[in-house]
Amino acid sequence: MSALDSVGSDEARTLDISLGPQHPSTHGVFRMNVTLEGETVVKLKPVFGYLHRNHEKIAEKNSWLAAMPYTDRLDYICPITNNWAYAFAVEKLAGIEVAERAEYLRVIVGELTRLQNHAAFLGFVLGDMGAWGSALMYAFREREKILDLFESLTGARMMCNYMRFGGCRCDLPPGWIEAALKVVDYFPAFLDEMEALLTGNEILLARLQGVAPLGAARAINGGMSGPVLRASGVDYDIRKVDGYGIYNRFKFRVPRGEVGDCYDRFMLRVIEARESVGILKQAIAGLPGGPIVNPKAKQRGFRPPAGEAYGRIESPKGELGFYLISDGSDRPYRFRIRPPSLINLTLLEELCIGTKIADVMIILGTVDIVLGEVDR
């Protein structure tokens, strides 16, 4: 190799660096202990826990409803799907029916959440790649419109606290549907703009294509879920498989990647967002009247019967599940969150070994994590 061979031992030729926890591309306080040989990664150990506040313990000390606003803080980019997953698991646990109008409202706000998550994702990944600032601003321009919709509906841009057991917290304000339709109708144009600017870009292709491919069998065994799993060519979307809520009433396709490299993971979000636009149009067209919450469902002083339930939904990041055990009291006996952000990092070391250090950030970026959910 080089003159270095004769000088040092193996340890002398490798370099240990600590990436993070304060690093703009780790999307929060995430740290990786990386061992490099030249520029090539030979070992990578993620370090977690910088944002750990033991969410599960706090939820077990509070009432069932009090955990609802707290789930907003899990994946704070998409709070509404977190609410939905928790409400869904509780409804399973207690056998609560959801009001018809609320099911549609859930799909509408849930898919809007997916749109804004994927828009933000495009901006973040391009930032990781060095297109710092401009792409993120384009993406956030679009995300902001959806957050405005959330604000006028729930009173909060990010900490929405929108779901209740058996329904939703509040009905639509006047003019909301028209405003939402305007945003939804414009969204494909934003994706076209993003694609015209970026996805054919030579530098982007060079940085993404062929980087860290992930095979289907390995992705399944490693517990990957959501866009990361589908980018590896697995046809598995919980909206289709479980058909939870009313998703089996809508027509949409499940996009899949071919090789599972960074480019597939990137493009999959673009295509998935286009499908979400289709779902949104169908849901808005079919929105019925009626109550927004099941009048029989109790919120305060809620005591589900003893038992347990695991409920999961397709959140924008992957499979978000809640495993709840009730002992019949007013507090959860066990409150467990299945965090897609954490479990999608299981194969991070495998994906990164053999790549260049500069690619690590892109691989991490295309997995799409939020640390509020990783560390809980």
Next chain:
Amino acid sequence: MITDVLEKIHSRFPGVRVELVNNPGPSAQHSLLVDAKDARAVAGFLRDELHFDFASNVSGVDWPPRKIKEAVVRKETVDGVEKEVKETVEHDVPGCLEAVYHLYSVARKCGPITLRMRTGDRDKNVTLPSLTPVWKSADFQEREVFDLFGIRFEGHPDLRRLLMWEEYADHPMRKDFVAPDDFEYEPTPHDEILKRVKARAATTGEGA
């Protein structure tokens, strides 16, 4: 579905003890309780032959020892007359830690199958076999269960704490965990001096 799976496990492993744990709630997600020593073989069978290839969720559950009160009716003969006497009997239920796995099948698009393993007690016999060699997705989650509940997973490739720091001694998700007054307390040189001041105040009666 779970009864089919149970039957298949029984016919494949005749000597292995697998019980159906009934879930009384409306979700009716019943689970399979597997003996720890056979869990790896059963898990391999579930993955390879029944195609439960996706271990979605691994959680720990803490069951502290508790007493169950039960009403018992006993027949007693008093002065030649048979009477029914009602009594409440207290049973001690020993505590244990539980690892719960929710399995799905991506190939057959079905699930979940809930698989449970129980430790012998909560202090000394807290070892369970790791299922990470079967499903890689259990890797971080078993580390988390080890961290927060204190179940030791034998055969795990890298069993370290996940969320708490290495030097931390306790397991915060256990039911009997007492939170400290100050989470960031570290002994400082002043502690020694304050202790001396307190000791002197106790002997002289001066205010410390």
